[in-house]
Amino acid sequence: MIEAREISRESVNRILxxxxxxxxxFLVASNPVTIAQAHYEPNSWLRGLWSGELPVGLIxxxxxxxxxxxxDKGFPTNVAYLWRLMIDADQQGKGYGREAMQLAFGQARIWGRSTLCLHVAEKAGSAIGFYRKFGLEPTNRVDDGERLLIGSVRR
Ligand SMILES: CC(C)(COP(=O)(O)OP(=O)(O)OC[C@H]1O[C@@H](n2cnc3c(N)ncnc32)[C@H](O)[C@@H]1OP(=O)(O)O)[C@@H](O)C(=O)NCCC(=O)NCCS
Structure with a gap:
C-alpha cells in the first residue's frame, strides 16, 4: 500500500x-523540475509516493x-488535472502506478471534482494504455504535442 506524503526538508533529496x-x-518532467514549478503553480498539490520507508514516485x-x-478557452474547467505522475524505474510494474491513480481520484474527490484530466505523449512507450485502464479516454485536443485525456473520477 503506498502513501502520498508531503515533501519535507528531510525527504526532499530522496524524492529528487x-x-x-x-x-x-521524454514522457514526464524530472522531479527537480516538477518540484521547482509546483512552487509557482496555483492550486497545485505535490506529494512523494512512499511504500513504507521507501520512496517510489511522485505525483x-x-x-x-x-x-x-x-x-484557457476550450480547456476543461471544474476538473482535477493530473499534472505529473512518475514511478521510479526500479519500482515500476509492481502495482504502484495503479495505487497512485486511486490516490489521484481520492484527491479529486477531496476537491469535489467528478472529472479528471491529463495530457499524455502519444509516442512509443507512452502511458496512454495505462490511463485507459482507469477510464481516461483521449479527446480531440492536443496541447504542445500531448493528447488530452479525460474521464470520471472513480470511487
Ligand atoms: C506509467 C507509470 C506511472 C505506471 O506505473 P507502474 O507502477 O509501472 O504501473 P502498475 O504496475 O501499477 O501497472 C498497472 C497496470 O497498467 C499497465 N501499464 C503500466 N504501464 C503501462 C503503459 N505504459 N502502457 C500500458 N499499460 C501499462 C500494467 O501492465 C498494469 O496492468 P494490469 O493491472 O492489467 O496488470 C510508470 O510506468 C511511469 O512512471 N512511467 C514513466 C513516466 C510516465 O509515463 N508518466 C506518465 C506521464 S503522463
Missing part, C-alpha cells in the same frame, strides 16, 4: 533522486475551478 528509465525521460495535481474569465 527518483528517475524514470532513460527511454521514458502532482492541479485543482481547476469552474470557468473563470481568464480560463
Amino acid at each position: 533522486r527518483l528517475k524514470v528509465r532513460e527511454d521514458q525521460a 502532482a495535481m492541479i485543482d481547476i475551478p469552474p470557468a473563470t474569465p481568464e480560463a
Whole structure:
C-alpha cells in the first residue's frame, strides 16, 4: 500500500533522486523540475509516493475551478488535472502506478471534482494504455504535442 506524503526538508533529496528509465525521460518532467514549478503553480498539490520507508514516485495535481474569465478557452474547467505522475524505474510494474491513480481520484474527490484530466505523449512507450485502464479516454485536443485525456473520477 503506498502513501502520498508531503515533501519535507528531510525527504526532499530522496524524492529528487527518483528517475524514470532513460527511454521514458521524454514522457514526464524530472522531479527537480516538477518540484521547482509546483512552487509557482496555483492550486497545485505535490506529494512523494512512499511504500513504507521507501520512496517510489511522485505525483502532482492541479485543482481547476469552474470557468473563470481568464480560463484557457476550450480547456476543461471544474476538473482535477493530473499534472505529473512518475514511478521510479526500479519500482515500476509492481502495482504502484495503479495505487497512485486511486490516490489521484481520492484527491479529486477531496476537491469535489467528478472529472479528471491529463495530457499524455502519444509516442512509443507512452502511458496512454495505462490511463485507459482507469477510464481516461483521449479527446480531440492536443496541447504542445500531448493528447488530452479525460474521464470520471472513480470511487
Ligand atoms: C506509467 C507509470 C506511472 C505506471 O506505473 P507502474 O507502477 O509501472 O504501473 P502498475 O504496475 O501499477 O501497472 C498497472 C497496470 O497498467 C499497465 N501499464 C503500466 N504501464 C503501462 C503503459 N505504459 N502502457 C500500458 N499499460 C501499462 C500494467 O501492465 C498494469 O496492468 P494490469 O493491472 O492489467 O496488470 C510508470 O510506468 C511511469 O512512471 N512511467 C514513466 C513516466 C510516465 O509515463 N508518466 C506518465 C506521464 S503522463
